[in-house]
Amino acid sequence: MRKIDKIVVHCTAGNQSNTARDIVDYHTRPVSRGGCGWKTPGYHYIIEADGRIVNTVPEDRVSNGVKGHNATAINVCYIGGVDVTKKGLPPVDNRTPAQKASLVSLLRMLRGKYPQAKIYGHRDFAPKACPSFDAKTEYAGL
Numbered sequence: 001m002r003k004i005d006k007i008v009v010h011c012t013a014g015n016q017s018n019t020a021r022d023i024v025d026y027h028t029r030p031v032s033r034g035g036c037g038w039k040t041p042g043y044h045y046i047i048e049a050d051g052r053i054v055n056t057v058p059e060d061r062v063s064n065g066v067k068g069h070n071a072t073a074i075n076v077c078y079i080g081g082v083d084v085t086k087k088g089l090p091p092v093d094n095r096t097p098a099q100k101a102s103l104v105s106l107l108r109m110l111r112g113k114y115p116q117a118k119i120y121g122h123r124d125f126a127p128k129a130c131p132s133f134d135a136k137t138e139y140a141g142l
């Protein structure tokens with residue numbers, strides 16, 4: 001088993017209608033075909049707009065969510081997090097009620113499994129807006 005000391009919350013920073021499969025495909029498709037060309041997708045779990053939780057990378061494998069921290073992290077992501085109607089795609093917390101409920105139940109499950117792990121947002125490790133809300137504060141009580 002890997003040692004897990006952090007659970008990091010992300011958003012896809014894309015359209016809310018995307019599916020978990022779209023995201024995995026984008027991460028792993030070769031750069032020459034418009035993807036990221038990564039060996040491993042970015043997140044262990046992706047939560048779709050309807051609240052469906054999709055496990056995209058087994059927890060015992062490293063995913064590609066936070067540079068420099070992935071070895072000991074579980075990366076969790078909701079689909080959305082930007083206003084696609086505006087130029088420059090500004091960050092917005094557009095989690096659906098179903099996504100909010102699924103995030104809480106998924107994070108509770110992971111905290112139960114890895115009690116030593118703390119919950120963070122991607123923004124706590126890098127100068128970016130992801131996941132477009134303060135996950136560390138919101139989930140401090142889980």
Ligand SMILES: [Zn+2]
Nearest residue numbers: 010011122130
């Ligand atoms: Zn992120």
